[in-house]
Amino acid sequence: MKTIRLFAPSLVLFACGGSTPPPATPAAETAPAQTAASPASLGTFAAQAQAGQELYAKNCAGCHGAHGNDGKAPPVVGLDKGALPLDPPPTAKFRKTQFKTVGDVADFVVKTMPPKAPGSLSADEYFAILAFDLQANGIDLGDKKLDGPLAATLEIPRK
Numbered sequence: 001m002k003t004i005r006l007f008a009p010s011l012v013l014f015a016c017g018g019s020t021p022p023p024a025t026p027a028a029e030t031a032p033a034q035t036a037a038s039p040a041s042l043g044t045f046a047a048q049a050q051a052g053q054e055l056y057a058k059n060c061a062g063c064h065g066a067h068g069n070d071g072k073a074p075p076v077v078g079l080d081k082g083a084l085p086l087d088p089p090p091t092a093k094f095r096k097t098q099f100k101t102v103g104d105v106a107d108f109v110v111k112t113m114p115p116k117a118p119g120s121l122s123a124d125e126y127f128a129i130l131a132f133d134l135q136a137n138g139i140d141l142g143d144k145k146l147d148g149p150l151a152a153t154l155e156i157p158r159k
């Protein structure tokens with residue numbers, strides 16, 4: 001009896017703790033900033049970047065650092081400080097390709113990252129992580145969804 005009484009209120013708490021589901025308005029009209037991190041709902045850059053934050057923390061931060069520039073692996077944040085250079089760093093073990101566009105980075109990441117399980121995430125998940133990384137680098141694609149064709153057109157801004 002005791003367990004049930006303790007359990008039931010916590011269930012209620014849990015159910016109320018999450019964000020309130022948005023009202024049933026046409027999807028295109030509402031900003032999906034509160035969308036849960038489910039790849040199926042990654043319709044815009046903002047939703048992707050939000051989901052990507054979690055995915056990055058889980059799959060990449062251990063080596064690249066919580067902020068993308070504070071890990072043992074090369075930085076993925078800080079384009080103005082030389083992150084993601086055009087040419088593979090001289091010490092690169094895996095990277096043989098230039099990073100001209102975001103698509104080049106995507107190709108590299110899907111084929112080699114994380115090093116122990118390359119290709120282990122879905123395409124949507126990889127692009128969510130890349131959206132998060134772009135956002136951390138100060139890039140915002142607004143209502144667009146980052147995918148392969150779009151990534152191929154996005155030149156990496158370096159100064």
Ligand code: HEC
Nearest residue numbers: 059060063073074084085091092093094095109113114115
């Ligand atoms: C076990 C550690 C580890 C994990 C986990 C990991 N990486 Fe890496 N990453 C590396 C190392 C080491 C390199 C350098 C590769 C080389 O020497 O060519 C690298 C290189 C990169 C590069 C290219 C950087 C550059 O300037 O050449 C990108 C982009 C990248 N990783 C993204 C990711 C993403 C996204 C994830 C998560 C899905 C991830 N990595 C997970 C270790 C890791």
